[in-house]
Amino acid sequence: MNNKLKALASFVEKKDTVLDTCTDHAYLAIYLKRNQLCREVYASDININALNIARKNIEVSHLKIDTYLSDGFKNIDNKKIDTVVIAGVGASTVLHIIDFAPSNIKKFIISSNNDLAKLRKELLKRKYFIKKEEVIYDAKKYYDIMLVTRNKVKENRLTLKYGKINNHEYYLFLQDKERKILAKIPLKNIFQRLRHMKNIYELNKIIKRISED
Ligand SMILES: C[S@@+](CC[C@H](N)C(=O)[O-])C[C@H]1O[C@@H](n2cnc3c(N)ncnc32)[C@H](O)[C@@H]1O
Structure with a gap:
């Protein structure tokens, strides 16, 4: 098992x-x-x-x-x-x-x-x-x-996107993954970069909230 x-x-x-x-x-x-x-x-x-x-x-x-x-x-x-x-x-x-x-x-x-x-x-x-x-x-x-x-x-946009998981390390892992993706996107692909920057920002909010709980 x-x-x-x-x-x-x-x-x-x-x-x-x-x-x-x-x-x-x-x-x-x-x-x-x-x-x-x-x-x-x-x-x-x-x-x-x-x-x-x-x-x-x-x-x-x-x-x-x-x-x-x-x-x-x-x-x-x-x-x-x-x-x-x-x-x-x-x-x-x-x-x-x-x-x-x-x-x-x-x-x-x-x-x-x-x-x-x-x-x-x-x-x-x-x-x-x-x-x-x-x-x-x-x-x-x-x-x-x-x-x-x-x-x-109850659900909201963030819980649907990232889940209702109370696991700090997991969200750090997701954020790290987003950062690695962002690093590979050429600067000229502005919208793609913005999407991943937004994900990093949202994950940061979740990480902060979990740390404060
Ligand atoms: C990777 S194993 C998962 C074993 C175990 N449930 C786990 O989580 O470790 C996936 C199994 O799902 C079966 N499977 C895939 N589609 C299915 C379906 N529509 N109905 C029933 N079994 C299915 C496969 O045959 C395979 O045995």
């Missing part, structure tokens, strides 16, 4: 009946089941090879976890499931899965590999709200984890 999977598990509650879609080798589902961290857990994946490895891992762990071969929720008709984990895929796959989520799913634990600002905006457009967001650092990379619900939560 790596830090990212442990952090995903920390978003799960005892009362939840969880589907770990995009389960790959079922590490998260096995961890949840073995440690009895939720009411029940199911595992699914679109890829038969990944799912076969998941099934083997479940078998050697001497656990009982039902698995599904499915593109998101397409082949899943289990009304007991109320929580879904969608992790380790890109924003477009996250949205594709969410768009077919049945109404019994109340809680979404999401970790997208990319396009976080776009994902936040698209979630809001679909009336999904980010209740909590965290980043964790694992194997030299930051991973964003969102707890998404259907219950309204």
